[in-house]
Amino acid sequence: MHEMSITRSMLEIARREMEVNGIHALRKLKVRIGELTAVEPDTLKFCFDVAIKGTPFQGAVLEIEEVPLGGRCRVCGGEVRITAFDNRCPKCGSTDIERVSGHELDIISMEGD
Amino acid sequence: MHEILIEEKILARNDEIAAENRLALSSRGIYSVNLVSSPGAGKTSLIESMTQHLKDLAVSFAVVEGDLEGDFDAKRVESRGVPALQITTGRACHLDAHQICHSLPWVYGHEGLELLIIENVGNMVCPAEYDLGEDAMITIMSTAEGDDKPLKYPAIFSASELLVINKTDLAPYTDFDIKKARENALKVNPYLKIFETSCRTGDGIKEFAGYLAALTKSKMK
Numbered sequence A: 001m002h003e004m005s006i007t008r009s010m011l012e013i014a015r016r017e018m019e020v021n022g023i024h025a026l027r028k029l030k031v032r033i034g035e036l037t038a039v040e041p042d043t044l045k046f047c048f049d050v051a052i053k054g055t056p057f058q059g060a061v062l063e064i065e066e067v068p069l070g071g072r073c074r075v076c077g078g079e080v081r082i083t084a085f086d087n088r089c090p091k092c093g094s095t096d097i098e099r100v101s102g103h104e105l106d107i108i109s110m111e112g113d
Numbered sequence B: 001m002h003e004i005l006i007e008e009k010i011l012a013r014n015d016e017i018a019a020e021n022r023l024a025l026s027s028r029g030i031y032s033v034n035l036v037s038s039p040g041a042g043k044t045s046l047i048e049s050m051t052q053h054l055k056d057l058a059v060s061f062a063v064v065e066g067d068l069e070g071d072f073d074a075k076r077v078e079s080r081g082v083p084a085l086q087i088t089t090g091r092a093c094h095l096d097a098h099q100i101c102h103s104l105p106w107v108y109g110h111e112g113l114e115l116l117i118i119e120n121v122g123n124m125v126c127p128a129e130y131d132l133g134e135d136a137m138i139t140i141m142s143t144a145e146g147d148d149k150p151l152k153y154p155a156i157f158s159a160s161e162l163l164v165i166n167k168t169d170l171a172p173y174t175d176f177d178i179k180k181a182r183e184n185a186l187k188v189n190p191y192l193k194i195f196e197t198s199c200r201t202g203d204g205i206k207e208f209a210g211y212l213a214a215l216t217k218s219k220m221k
């Protein structure tokens, strides 16, 4: 279960940003998780809650923004929601789709005092 | 209390180290691959089966083995006369760039090395997000699993350059449909180059080893 390693990496970044910004108590961490990453949002939340117990992060909330797998049609430029990997542009029927979202694994922001 | 914008990749640190590994290996003319699969699909067997072919093609190679525990796989490879280093990850279900970084001095200790094969921990989920600095990720799926694996574990197939469908000798005894597996894999990743092998009969091994040798030789200058 690599969600624990992912959590550790998130908290490392949070610790650094808290120091830089003079924050003592973390309230919220906002992250962006793409559909095509190997990260399960519920598992990540669980790991986060376990990892912050008894640490300076205790009480912080993890907010996850999930990003669907999306593409852009190379023929007509239209946006395509990719489901079950059937890549077909709903407008022109082309299968030449460029993947544009779904790979995200980012920290967006944090809140604290 | 206000919102502080961070906007950073969670695995930025791993990606940085991976980029350093890639640069360091490239500058020495070493081609590297990251072998991933579910436990037991045949990563170590494929390395064993390819050994003689790679030697015949005069490719000098070494293996870094990632496992949760033990050095069984490194011993298997070593017994074929191939240098192997075992990394045990403890509880981590994947190798990361930092562990590979620590293995590089060992790698460089082998004069004239051309190819580094990294066998990742047997796991189809976790290694997908961890760039090691390899030139190509190779997913192995076996006919003892399901031909719908690519649709169930899309992240790993999407991150790979090559796919090996192994244990083709067992296909007649299962309901695994090789054509269907290929279609599913290409749905997830249209750029995949696909090979079929059997480490039991040796079918397809020479072709795959030859392709790997060609990639290796094209990297060196």
Ligand SMILES: Nc1nc2c(ncn2[C@@H]2O[C@H](COP(=O)(O)OP(=O)(O)OP(=O)(O)O)[C@@H](O)[C@H]2O)c(=O)[nH]1
Binding pocket: B037, B038, B039, B040, B041, B042, B043, B044, B045, B046, B073, B121, B122, B123, B166, B167, B168, B169, B170, B197, B198, B199, B200, B201
């Ligand atoms: N019939 C058949 N058996 C195979 C083939 N390739 C591997 N095996 C068997 O499958 C089992 C697992 O093979 P390994 O090479 O150890 O698999 P692995 O992916 O390295 O396993 P882990 O490192 O534990 O994840 C062994 O018993 C092999 O003999 C094949 O092509 N055909």
Ligand SMILES: [Mg+2]
Binding pocket: B043, B044, B045, B073, B119
């Ligand atoms: Mg193995």
Ligand SMILES: [Zn+2]
Binding pocket: A073, A074, A075, A076, A077, A078, A089, A090, A091, A092, A093, A094
């Ligand atoms: Zn279109």
